Amino acid sequence: MATIQFTDVSRVFERDGKDFLILDKINLTVQDEEFVAIVGPSGCGKTTCMRMAAGLEFPSTGSVKVNDVQVAGPGPDRAVVFQQFALFPWKTVHDNIDFGLRSKGLAKEERESLITHYIALMNLKGYESAYPHQLSGGMQQRVAIARAYALNPQVLLMDEPFGALDAQTRVVMQEELVKLARKNPRTVLFITHAVEEAVYLADRVVVMTSRPGKIKEILDVKSVREAEQWDRNSKIEDVMDLESFVHLRTRIWKSLREEHAGTDH
Amino acid sequence: MATIQFTDVSRVFERDGKDFLILDKINLTVQDEEFVAIVGPSGCGKTTCMRMAAGLEFPSTGSVKVNDVQVAGPGPDRAVVFQQFALFPWKTVHDNIDFGLRSKGLAKEERESLITHYIALMNLKGYESAYPHQLSGGMQQRVAIARAYALNPQVLLMDEPFGALDAQTRVVMQEELVKLARKNPRTVLFITHAVEEAVYLADRVVVMTSRPGKIKEILDVKSVREAEQWDRNSKIEDVMDLESFVHLRTRIWKSLREEHAGTDH
Amino acid sequence: MVGLTQRKNHRRSVVGIATIVLLLIIWYLATTVTGWINPSRFPRPDEVLSAFTFIQTEGYGNGKLHQHVLHSLKLVAMGFAVAVGVGVPLGLLMGYSRRAEALINPAFLLLRPIPPLAWIPLAIVWLGLEDGSKILVIFVAAFVPSVINSYTGVRNIETPVMEAASMLGIKGWRMVTEVLLPGAMPMIFTGLRLSLQASWTTLVAAELIGALYGLGSILNQAAQDIFPAMILVAMAFVGICGASTTWLLGVLENHAMPWRKGRVAT
Amino acid sequence: MKKALSRQHFWSLTVTGTVAFFAFWYLARALHFSPPQFLPMPHEVLFKLIELMDKPFAGATLPEHMAASLKRFGMGFGLAALVGIPLGLSMGWFRMLDDVITPIFDGVRFIAPVAWVPFAALWFGTGIGGPTLIIFAGAFPPCLINAYRGARNVEVRFLEAASMLGAGSFKTITEVLFPAAVPSIIAGLRIGAGLGWLSLVGAELIVASSGMGNLIVRAQSALATDTVMVGMIAIGAIGVVIDILIRRLEKLLLKHRNA
Amino acid sequence: QALTPIKISYQPSLYWALPFHIATEKGWWKDVGLAPEFSTFPAGVPQIAASAAGSWDVGGTGSVPAVLGHVRFGIKTIGVTNDESAANGLVGSSKAAADFAKDPAGALRGKTITLTQNSTADFAVQACLKKYGLKKSDVVMKNMGQAEIISALSSNNSDLAGMWAPNTYTVEEKAGAKMLCSGKDSGAIVPGALIARGDYAKQNPQNVAKFLAVYLRAWSWMSVNRPEAIRMMKDFYAKGGVSISDAAMNKEFDTRPTFTLAQQLKNMERTGGAANSKMDGWFTELSGFMRETGAVQQVPAVADFVTDEYLKLVQADAKLRDMANSTK
Numbered sequence A, B: 001m002a003t004i005q006f007t008d009v010s011r012v013f014e015r016d017g018k019d020f021l022i023l024d025k026i027n028l029t030v031q032d033e034e035f036v037a038i039v040g041p042s043g044c045g046k047t048t049c050m051r052m053a054a055g056l057e058f059p060s061t062g063s064v065k066v067n068d069v070q071v072a073g074p075g076p077d078r079a080v081v082f083q084q085f086a087l088f089p090w091k092t093v094h095d096n097i098d099f100g101l102r103s104k105g106l107a108k109e110e111r112e113s114l115i116t117h118y119i120a121l122m123n124l125k126g127y128e129s130a131y132p133h134q135l136s137g138g139m140q141q142r143v144a145i146a147r148a149y150a151l152n153p154q155v156l157l158m159d160e161p162f163g164a165l166d167a168q169t170r171v172v173m174q175e176e177l178v179k180l181a182r183k184n185p186r187t188v189l190f191i192t193h194a195v196e197e198a199v200y201l202a203d204r205v206v207v208m209t210s211r212p213g214k215i216k217e218i219l220d221v222k223s224v225r226e227a228e229q230w231d232r233n234s235k236i237e238d239v240m241d242l243e244s245f246v247h248l249r250t251r252i253w254k255s256l257r258e259e260h261a262g263t264d265h
Numbered sequence C: 001m002v003g004l005t006q007r008k009n010h011r012r013s014v015v016g017i018a019t020i021v022l023l024l025i026i027w028y029l030a031t032t033v034t035g036w037i038n039p040s041r042f043p044r045p046d047e048v049l050s051a052f053t054f055i056q057t058e059g060y061g062n063g064k065l066h067q068h069v070l071h072s073l074k075l076v077a078m079g080f081a082v083a084v085g086v087g088v089p090l091g092l093l094m095g096y097s098r099r100a101e102a103l104i105n106p107a108f109l110l111l112r113p114i115p116p117l118a119w120i121p122l123a124i125v126w127l128g129l130e131d132g133s134k135i136l137v138i139f140v141a142a143f144v145p146s147v148i149n150s151y152t153g154v155r156n157i158e159t160p161v162m163e164a165a166s167m168l169g170i171k172g173w174r175m176v177t178e179v180l181l182p183g184a185m186p187m188i189f190t191g192l193r194l195s196l197q198a199s200w201t202t203l204v205a206a207e208l209i210g211a212l213y214g215l216g217s218i219l220n221q222a223a224q225d226i227f228p229a230m231i232l233v234a235m236a237f238v239g240i241c242g243a244s245t246t247w248l249l250g251v252l253e254n255h256a257m258p259w260r261k262g263r264v265a266t
Numbered sequence D: 001m002k003k004a005l006s007r008q009h010f011w012s013l014t015v016t017g018t019v020a021f022f023a024f025w026y027l028a029r030a031l032h033f034s035p036p037q038f039l040p041m042p043h044e045v046l047f048k049l050i051e052l053m054d055k056p057f058a059g060a061t062l063p064e065h066m067a068a069s070l071k072r073f074g075m076g077f078g079l080a081a082l083v084g085i086p087l088g089l090s091m092g093w094f095r096m097l098d099d100v101i102t103p104i105f106d107g108v109r110f111i112a113p114v115a116w117v118p119f120a121a122l123w124f125g126t127g128i129g130g131p132t133l134i135i136f137a138g139a140f141p142p143c144l145i146n147a148y149r150g151a152r153n154v155e156v157r158f159l160e161a162a163s164m165l166g167a168g169s170f171k172t173i174t175e176v177l178f179p180a181a182v183p184s185i186i187a188g189l190r191i192g193a194g195l196g197w198l199s200l201v202g203a204e205l206i207v208a209s210s211g212m213g214n215l216i217v218r219a220q221s222a223l224a225t226d227t228v229m230v231g232m233i234a235i236g237a238i239g240v241v242i243d244i245l246i247r248r249l250e251k252l253l254l255k256h257r258n259a
Numbered sequence E: 001q002a003l004t005p006i007k008i009s010y011q012p013s014l015y016w017a018l019p020f021h022i023a024t025e026k027g028w029w030k031d032v033g034l035a036p037e038f039s040t041f042p043a044g045v046p047q048i049a050a051s052a053a054g055s056w057d058v059g060g061t062g063s064v065p066a067v068l069g070h071v072r073f074g075i076k077t078i079g080v081t082n083d084e085s086a087a088n089g090l091v092g093s094s095k096a097a098a099d100f101a102k103d104p105a106g107a108l109r110g111k112t113i114t115l116t117q118n119s120t121a122d123f124a125v126q127a128c129l130k131k132y133g134l135k136k137s138d139v140v141m142k143n144m145g146q147a148e149i150i151s152a153l154s155s156n157n158s159d160l161a162g163m164w165a166p167n168t169y170t171v172e173e174k175a176g177a178k179m180l181c182s183g184k185d186s187g188a189i190v191p192g193a194l195i196a197r198g199d200y201a202k203q204n205p206q207n208v209a210k211f212l213a214v215y216l217r218a219w220s221w222m223s224v225n226r227p228e229a230i231r232m233m234k235d236f237y238a239k240g241g242v243s244i245s246d247a248a249m250n251k252e253f254d255t256r257p258t259f260t261l262a263q264q265l266k267n268m269e270r271t272g273g274a275a276n277s278k279m280d281g282w283f284t285e286l287s288g289f290m291r292e293t294g295a296v297q298q299v300p301a302v303a304d305f306v307t308d309e310y311l312k313l314v315q316a317d318a319k320l321r322d323m324a325n326s327t328k
């Protein structure tokens, strides 16, 4: 059981001696094994939210709890997949995945079997001893996801994990994430700029306002998906033309465009 | 009058002593004031094509002509907008735009009036004396476009100009490019990974195969647009749900997915 | 997690000052009360203080402290200026033109690794015992970082920026002043800092060449007199001069690159 | 950016440059720029070098002098690297250590390694200790500064990834800071080796019986300018070789990273 | 019987250091049961500084560093290596020598003299200035090492210099310079000093005595074997990178008196408990000079550091005494 709970979270940043309110009274609960996506204009505080759940950043007021425990710092119970992958360039695929497992103090055998499992799951077989730069962007991202999943975390935090990929590779990754989420469900907080991606992946989509970041609306994709009987296994191009999908997508789009008009891009 | 003409263009790159065929017999003519977008899997040679038109790269066999003249080197008649903007970090917005104009030997007054014009057109008023790092990504990109347009080039070459922007800013930029193209039509070669973008912006979309890059198919968007009477001034979200748009988009998507399956992503 | 936190400057200087004060106390205790260190091998604070008073009031090595400091500042300034004046343009040239690089590199590679100290005999023979030979020795030391960093600076200008310049039709002198120089500027300043440090660390060697005044000559003289307290006084002033000239360079750097204002300094 | 020169073009220019350098040297003599005994000709220097390979000068042959210098250099430089790199990395991670050491360090780094000669004699005398201290004084600052800068410049995402993966201080320093700082550390080693090697001449002022520095000082006293130049060139050549070796090490360590 | 190690320091290519070389070549150290470990220094100052680190036990050096060594580190002067008054002095280029021949004082006044400060040569130069009625302030003195001075003198960047042998010979032979005024000419006696670390001497008086016996034996031997000694001298100088002519080497022998055991003791003989020996006089002069240059703050009492205690031990031990006087 793992939940993430933001209660009245505000965050103020100081810059040039002045205080800026970045996040304003965020209230959000991510349920156990729920997949929540956050979208919002650039600079609205999405990353800041995620970093607070990770324990890399702290609220100015309010509280962030994971499993009803106040977050005090990072830990392997909450695995993060960063936008730029953050693989260690000096470690092989195998050793990148192993790094976190060793920190958990697992025995060698157990570690090896976990690594083998996730390498197979992420379709990375044969690349165990490759270094990150020898992989394409999509493969690197799969390693980062394997590294996070292998920790067997209760919570997965993903910050625009596919932002740096080209559109085609991105789609492949989305599909793999959906497959993985089905086999190994986790509590996931997922940040993206791509509205289709949010609709395709998430159970709920949170739309944020521009600075100071507030929650503007929360859309329940899951109930639409279940009502309209989208096939959870289908590829994105099979669902993205469905009217219910297009409708949700466009609705979020417009909501975001309103916000965008307000910011100085 | 400006055309770009690729005739039987092939390009071989040497790496580790071995020759790799990157582009294989490309034949393409971009007509005067035509907007052509190129899409294709990563590494297929799109940038290489564009660099050959710019004179930053040369074909191994075949010829690249602009206005029926063989391209011998870069010049201000063919303005390039690079993916990473390539602004001069040590020059203000004003001076970045001015830099190329001074090369053309224009009088100060004339230059100032051009700069004022394009700064206004790109909605950058008030930022004349800002340095690039003080601007957001979208604003930097607008400066790069203003710099290219101000040269009054016959040809505009744009390599994933919006690739580094977030999805919302990107849409705003696309709309501004459409507006600009309407006011100041130019011969444009435009590279992108985003299929919607290609369909929204281009008169023709060229789909390339994965390595070695060949032209797979060329789609005539303009005739569809004119036949279906898309409003050229409309925002992308107004057209992107139209059936004809979705149809073209999905067609290109699938064509690319076939290529993608073939590459090791 | 310590490594992830932002460092605050005032906290830093408080700790810094505290550290130095603590060191002074340890020094005092070690050389006096406790007798851990024999003062003949490392002087006591009061000895250093009286050496300082001595050179201030009566003078040492042909002059008072300020005369020595001024003379050293002059030598360093000249050697540094010549090194930068020759080194930066040369580095820019070698960075920009592969031809120039191929042509100049052999001589540079042959001369570069020879220690400044090893130039002293030739410096004396060629330029005599006045400031010229001392400046030559400082020049030799300060020259190399200026060249290498300017060279690297040009080579590291991002390709798109260089391509943008050629796309805009920029050539010749405008290329040098408006693209290469500003583009390489951050690296050039790193080079200048290294050159300045090299100038100060070479001063002592340079002043082996029959100096009448100078902190280096004080160091040499005090070494000959086996006067460790005076050696420390001279070392301290070399440190102070080095740190303040570097600070000045930093101020210059901030003004030279307005486009980097508000960015994190390296 | 400028295109790379063809191999042929590159070598023709390089050879031209080399020839020009030596031509200038001969010309300087022909124009009486300097009295002959102070500017021996390249070939004279070459003959001297060959002669010194097996004929002792100042008590030892050239290779023996080199060996003596290299031994001292190895000690001083090895110590500088062994202390400087771990300390620099730790300063990059533990803020307190940084705050304490940086101000001390900033004060002493302008002091010439040769300025430590008197103290080196007082503390360590003639043994290996004295020269080691001086070479150490030359090589230590770049080793420390670059390891420190390398550690401070590690991209935050790697540090965040490490702490997210549950790594402690030791593991972070050895498995993240160190590998990430390798390029910077290597640059520091190169500069440090250069400075350490330069300090050698100073170090050998206190041990007069052997070494390249001693060779030069003795030759200078004997007015043997050709021998002085042989010494300068030999010092330079070893400096280049050391630099090449460190770059090899870098290639080895960075084999698996892209350029 | 195992040999006792003893650490001996000297400066290379100097006349007074030749006995160390000869004794080693001849294998005389083991005759007294010593196993010497040599260390060499380019000048007296680093040499005495290294005593603080215990780098050596006994040795030879210039008299100026000997005094400084006493003041700073309690080094004892236990004998004289040689009288090098003629070997230290003011050297001039050929042009300076010509001027000097006409009007010595005029040729020096207002000129720059390069010299190694706090050296025996400095001492001799000061005496020369006095002799010609000049004050220190009448000339400009630049402090440089001997190697730099040689470069400067031979490239005409310096006309006047304070130097010691064999550097004087090097510039005479290779740069046409001349000795203008030596310590001997100006009445300044410049002794060379045999020295021992204070605490070492106190704890190992017998070793110090043995050291002295071997050193004196070498002079005794050389006094009757000059041709062989010259051959060995050539080797020895070459080790320090010095190559001078046979004539110059012979001149070293001719102009630099050395002292037998008996002469040493006589030089150091004090009467009525006062520090009034010949040697006390030399070293008092020197100390006065050093006070003047500021190298020491007070004139040290000679009785505190010049001691014949160890020479007397040699005299008292029949075996050592015989050895010291042996010409074989």
Ligand SMILES: Nc1ncnc2c1ncn2[C@@H]1O[C@H](COP(=O)(O)OP(=O)(O)OP(=O)(O)O)[C@@H](O)[C@H]1O
Residues within 6 Å of the ligand: A013, A014, A015, A022, A040, A041, A042, A043, A044, A045, A046, A047, A048, A049, B166
């Ligand atoms: N350490 C900091 N100090 C000062 N301001 C900060 C800091 N971190 C973030 N901010 C500011 O907080 C705001 C929100 O940043 P955040 O990175 O959370 O935005 P985001 O929603 O993730 O944006 P994007 O979509 O561009 O990634 C920004 O305006 C940013 O400038």
Ligand SMILES: Nc1ncnc2c1ncn2[C@@H]1O[C@H](COP(=O)(O)OP(=O)(O)OP(=O)(O)O)[C@@H](O)[C@H]1O
Residues within 6 Å of the ligand: B013, B014, B015, B022, B040, B041, B042, B043, B044, B045, B046, B047, B048, B049
């Ligand atoms: N200078 C070069 N030397 C060797 N190979 C090169 C060089 N430039 C490009 N290539 C190779 O040519 C191929 C095509 O590169 P290009 O940059 O044109 O691809 P692209 O279609 O623009 O890809 P992307 O969508 O990722 O930008 C790639 O495989 C690349 O590795």
Ligand SMILES: O=[N+]([O-])[O-]
Residues within 6 Å of the ligand: E043, E044, E045, E061, E062, E063, E064, E065, E118, E119, E120, E121
């Ligand atoms: O021994 N001296 O250097 O005078």
Ligand SMILES: [Mg+2]
Residues within 6 Å of the ligand: A046, A047, A048
């Ligand atoms: Mg973000």
Ligand SMILES: [Mg+2]
Residues within 6 Å of the ligand: B046, B047, B048
């Ligand atoms: Mg490309």
